[in-house]
Amino acid sequence: MSADKNENTAGEPVETVDPVAVAEPAEATGPDGTEDLVGSAAAADAVAAASTERSAAAKKVTEILSHVEPKVGVAKPDVILTATGVQRRFGGMTAVDVDHLEVQRGAITALIGPNGAGKTTFFNLLTGFDKANQGTWEFEGRPIAHTSAAKLARTGMVRTFQLTKALSRLTVLQNMLLAAPGNPGENLFGSLFRPLWSGVEKRNTAKAMEILARFNLDQKKDDFAGSLSGGQRKLLEMARALMTEPTMIMLDEPMAGVNPALVQSLLHHVQALRDEGMTVLFVEHDMHAVRHISDWVVVMAEGRIVAEGPPDSVMQDQAVVDAYLGAHHDTDLGDDALLDPAVLARLEAEEEKR
Amino acid sequence: MDELIRILIQALAQLVAPATAAYALAAIGLNLHFGYTGLLNIGQAGFMLMGAYGFAIATIEGAPFWLAFLIAAAAGALLALVLGIPTLKLRGDYLAIVTISAAEIIRFAGRSTLWAEYTGGASGLAGTAYKGTFQDLSPLPDGRTAIGPLEYIHNGSDSWWTRIFAWSLVLIAVLLVWLITRSPWGRVLKGIREDEDAVRALGKNVFSYKMQALVLGGIAGSLAGMLFVLPISVAPDNMGRTLTFFVWTVMLLGGAATLWGPVLGSMLFFFVYMLLRTGMRTGLSDIMPAENVEHLAGLMVGVALMCIVIFRPQGILGNKKELAFDVR
Amino acid sequence: MKADRPIASPARRALAVVVAVLAALTASAAMLAAPAAASGADVATDCTPDGTTACVSPIVLDNNNDPVPGIEVTITGNDFEAVVTSTDGPVSVAVPTVGRYTLTVDPATVPDGMSTDVPERQVVAQTGSTARGAFRIVQGSAPAENGSTTAPSETGTGGEDAEDSGIGDEGTTENASGWPEFSQVWQQFGSGIRFGLLLALASVGLSLIYGTTGISTFSHGEQVTLGALLGFISVNWWGLPVWAAVLATIVICAATGWFQDVVLWGPLRRRGTPVMQLMIVTIGLSMSLQYVIQMFIGGRSQRVLPQNARPVEIAGITLSAASWLSMLVALAVIGVIAWFLTQTRIGRATRAVSDNAALAAATGINPDRIVRIVWTMSTGLAGLSGMLLAISFGSFTWTLGMILLLLMFASVTLGGMGTAFGALAGSIVIGLVVEMSTLIPGMPSSLRYASGLLILILVLLIRPQGLLGRAVRVG
Known part of the structure; x- marks a missing residue:
């Protein structure tokens, strides 16, 4: 910020x-x-x-x-995301053709x-889930x-x-813990040694419970997400x-x-x-x-x-x-x-x- | 009555047979692929062949046992890399198509004349050519021991030493799988199995995790191939598509994504399979030639596989809620 | 999955036109295979090696390297003994175990005034190959110069390394160690087109199934073998004429597909079983079918047409008469498929379901019915493909479908999963590559199928949606 x-x-x-x-x-x-x-x-x-x-x-x-x-x-005063000249074509059809966009x-x-306006395709391009045919965009000033x-x-x-x-066959809590960044236990070799990651895991669990409580999901923490x-x-x-x-x-x-x-x-x-x-x-x-x-x-x-x-x-x-x-x-x-x-x-x- | 006891003992022997251990280890690898990560590897026999050839050829060329062991593992890892790089970024069935094809091609390559100098061509490699270093490793004195109705020599091909080694390897694999799947690393794998896009959106390098799983499972497969040939010989035609399908049946029977499923599945499968075959061979000897009994047994395995997938996809040990399959 | 959508529709349309024209040209051709005059071969002397069979083949030649018929050769060894009589064609005997065998010529059957260069030869039989021992009939009684232990291979029955390829090797030329001449390339081109066309019959079905159900079915290979088996049974056991056998094969194979959809795929579809699960069911089905087929023919190699192939040369390409006819039939059927998919209501509905099942359902198409038609049609086509392949290549074993499955997947991936015409184009390419790759010096014919895998991997690396496929959107 x-x-x-x-x-x-x-x-x-x-x-x-x-x-x-x-x-x-x-x-x-x-x-x-x-x-x-x-x-x-x-x-x-x-x-x-x-x-x-x-x-x-x-x-x-x-x-x-x-x-x-x-x-x-239009230019915005405090930009986080910029897209310039982004094009995505599927065969003959141009699904996305954005000249310039700034997000405040x-x-x-x-x-x-x-429907069919190319919103989701544009979204996929911005988030790296699809590759654009051309165009540049920046997130926090870095080209992405x-x-x-x-x-x-x-x-x-x-x-x-x-x-x-x-993730249906993971519990709600597991879904949350999966998302936490930088867990040393997510490294194959680190995973073998519990002491390396048990502390991080504990902190992440506390944080996850806090967020779950906010979303009224804390009671469901051990349920499969699919349920x-x-x-x-x-x-x-x-x-x-x-x-x-x-x-x-x-x-x-x-x-x-x-x-x-x-x-x-x-x-x-x-x-x-x-x-x-x-x-x-x-x-x-x-x-x-x-x-x-x-x-x-x-x-x-x-x-x-x-x-x-x-x-x-x-x-x-x-x-x-x-x-x-x-x-x-x-x-x-x-x-x-x-x-x-x-x-x-x-x-x-x-x-x-x- | 004697006949019945003989059949039962034969089936019982399957519970500890080295081949059962080899299948269990191959299924452990497959479980890492399919059960935990959702990778559809339909060429586990290809990994096993790589391990078998890797171990046998290295030994014949003069490598000591543990070096040959490492080479067998490396051969599986290499195959996993080669097959994973083009497919793991794509939809799941491409891996299936490539693995089933590669397994066949490896078998063709093994039995072709081109490398017959090393692979022995279609007739393969005789066990005596590469068993030496393994049997020298045995700490057991020569002799025989009977445990219950099971009696084997201490050292040699079909020996207690082979059994002890094979099952120790299986137990080590189970321990490793337990360690890595209870960890956050294993959680990422399970997440990928559920929905890899979601995991990608959470900042995990999905390709790398899938590759790690493919390589680890491939190594388990290639070591299983080594176990498979230790008591017998390297015969490419024994390690074709049917082997892969049996490994699948073993894994699904025990329960995909369960720790002990592959081991239990393998023991149970071969107990029943042997019971069935010897039983039918004896019982149907008047109606059916022995060859057809084998075919009938194989047919029953195929039908059993279909029935497991349809009626009990979680296998024996699987959690009913945690169905072993994609529920999207 | 990530690149552009190619110019799919024009390419498809052009392809459809080409196919339709070809079909029109050949539609009038009769499917009747002319029964050759040759007498039925002795069952015991047409061994084709495979994973469980080893063959021994005595070869008796004169000074011009032409076969000499009517010479009796005794094969002994490993508690096995058989006497065979040489013919104009290859004579090959399955031996029960691998090992050393001795071939001895019966001097009484050698014409007067002639003798063999050596009275006996030793060969080593191995599973998956034919061990040949050659005798030369020469003037007088003096042994000639050192005879070669292996026969010259212009008979074209496959090399020393005849392999567990599931199909006979008739029509493939043996590559010498040098680079090929044009005539060889041209000949292999012809073989490639033949293989491609027959392969296409099977892969189009695989592609249609994938398109409409999302299943990459692993049992499709066995459906092909089933066709070859039924061809064998209907000709040799039921004594049907060839045209009737073809029809019977198509009908029975199609019935298996219909039946599978009624008892298996249909109910599973209604249960909403996930695709991955269904794919594993096809593995089980593949295994079951494989053993059913083995119950009938075991590990032996079988010939659909008992008589020997009659070579016919057209435009410098020599293939058996049966092969030429098979190609005509394949072309005609492909033409009918093209017509069906582009011109009929059900065919267009099939493609609509393939494109978007939900949308098709919303427009009043019943996807369930379409899928049933697709299963029926695809298995029927696979059966036809199997029978024609077995006829064209001379013989087949139960492993036929295993190899073909690999090549079908390569074709379908190359053409673009789920596009029927892509599968056709892909099959032709794969057929050509597989047959032409045998021209590479030093390449064992068994490894020609590896080129299929190579193409598969290259396509996945470079253009995973295939030549005619299209990229899909995430999320």
Whole structure:
């Protein structure tokens, strides 16, 4: 955490305005047809925001980003991750084609876009799980274009998966301990001599229990991870990621397939990560979740970044609306976004106008 | 009645036979591959052949016993490296395809005329050519000892010394496997078995761990090959695909990812297998030629393997909850 | 897994067109194998060496190195004795144990005024090879100059190191120690195409099974051997004409696949058994089938067609008539497969399931039914492949499928796992490489299969998704 830059911007006159409130006047002037979308969404958010006490860290980040111009490829004041000219082609199709993207340190950045927009592919490229055809990217100022996934994770960028990868036949605690870095017992020769690693193991166990308690999983520590519910697995995956002591955590659809009752708790956990100083980048379909917790939203469509900005302003961007709904109603019915009542309301409204 | 007792004693003898120990050790290696790491090695016989040739040829060329022993181990490790490098970064079945192919090719190479000077070609290497250093190692005085119904000479091919050595090696292997699998290292292996992408995302060098497991299991396999040929001779045709499949059956019967599964599996398997074969040979001698009894027994092993995998994938010792297979 | 998706569709389409054209050209060819006039060979004199069989072969030649028929040779040794009569072709006897044998010519059967160069020869029989003792019939009674102990090998029955390859070696030329001439290369090219085509029949099925179920099935090799076995049984035991035997083989083999899907794969699929587990089940099945096959033919090598091969030369390539016909049949069948996969509803559905089973199911295709068709079809094709291979190569043993499995995997990996046309292209390449590699000086013919493994490893290192495969996304 480079606090200096934060200090700088924080020293400037502070407008303690909630982003949702800022969004309010903009709506009236929004392009035709977007009122319903943003309007009802904002209403929903207002309720949610009222129920959630915004932390100091959240306010600070919001403030910093409010000075950043919401346009594609914009420079951010305190960058942790930069991607430049990243392309990934599958045969004739270009799945990802990102000119420039900067991710602000200490913020929650959401990566959204319709199905097939290349979000997960982009995610895989950033985390070393796929190889780009061209492009460079840097994490904490170091080039990482040719760094393996494992090494990236060791330098502090850890990811989760859309389809949870809880290690089923390991217990919850074993899942956690596996993630702890630098255990001398994970060396083949070190493993033979218990005294070499028993101390580290004890410390890791204490730390793991602490994190598990936070995620309400401490009672399950001896259960096989495979016996957990879908939501609990998501929590476990997040908890496990924390064991690696990351500076940046990448969540691939953390809300997908989670029992609605758990969503709120998951959101709190994601916010808590940011409040502890971690940077979060997450891919999500659920617009409610995005609006509720993200500080910055990056929108992808057809492999490109079509818009970025604070959540409220991005929602009114014509490019985003087009990307999601199609300019002429050629809507992708497979998209979860359509389950969002706001989107459905807008569609209905448009239908009535015909 | 005498007949029955004879058959029983024969089966009992299998419990301590050197070949049973060799299978147990090969299955321990395979267990490290498949049970703990999820690597599908369908060419354990190839590793065993490497060990058998490595030991026999080194001894014939004049190496002392322990040097030949190390060469046998190194031969297995080398094969693991050669097969692992192209496959361990890819989907699991590629390792299976490459190992099953390599095992066959090694057998072909062994029996080909090209290196017949060293390998003895198709007829292999006679046991007397390489057993000397091993038998000289025996601390036992010459003589015979009977324990219960089992009576063997002290020194020689089919001797107590061979048995003591083989089973000691198995016990050492079990101890080592226990040490490494209870450790954080073993936990990483199990994690890879469950989902290697997840483990990679947590910062572990998955390729390196898989390679370590493949090499260790390969060394166990090659030493098992050495045990396999110590009491008999090196005959490439005895160490083909069927050997691999038997090792698989042994491991799955005992229970994959269990410490004692391979040992128990091997003893039980050969006890029953011998009982079955001698029993059928006696019982069916009027209906069936002895050759076909062997085939029938082999067929039953194949069916048994299928049944174990389908109905009791965790084997005898496996935890019912901790099924020995990928549950994704 | 990581590189680009290649230009798969155009390549596939082009390949399909080529195949279809070839098929159209050959579709009219009759499958009837002309029964040769040669009399049925004595069962006892067609030994092919394998892992458990050692052969002894007396060879009687005249001064022009042409075989002399009608000479009786006694083989004795190791409590074994047999008398064989030389013919125009090779005569080979299986001996019960390895060891030294003595071959003695019966002077009474030598034509008047002639004699043999030596009255007897000693040979050492080894499993997996044929020990040959050559006699030369010369004018007069004086022994000629030192006769060679091994016969000149233009008979082409495999070298000294005839191996446990599971298939006879007819049609492979013996490599001398020098580099080959063009005619040899051309001949091996022809053999390679033959092998590739027959291999393709089996590997296309393997590829389809992988594509639709995700299983790399290890029992596919035994399905091939089963085809050879059924060919042998239907011709020699049931006395069916060859065309009927081919049909019977296909039908019975396909029935085994259908049956397996009904009692084994189908229920396991419904239980949601993981693929890795299913692959181990195929190992068990492979082992079971292998022993069933051994129950019928033991370790012996068998000929599907009892008569000797009739060589036919086309465009400078000499192959047996049966081989040429087999190639025609293979081409026709491949044409039908191409038509099936590209033109019929079920075929297109098969490819759809192969691409994305869930999506295919969502569009109203019943993947279960497709998978059953694929199992049935693949095992039928494997059976046909096995029978044609056994016919083309002269003989087979129970190990036939073991070697082929290796080569099938190499072909399928080369072409790209799960792409049927990739498997076809891969098979041709593997067939060519395997046959042409025997031209390398000093290379024992048994090691030609090693080239398959070599290709496999190279492909995995360089382009693991195969020539026509595509990369997949993680997560």
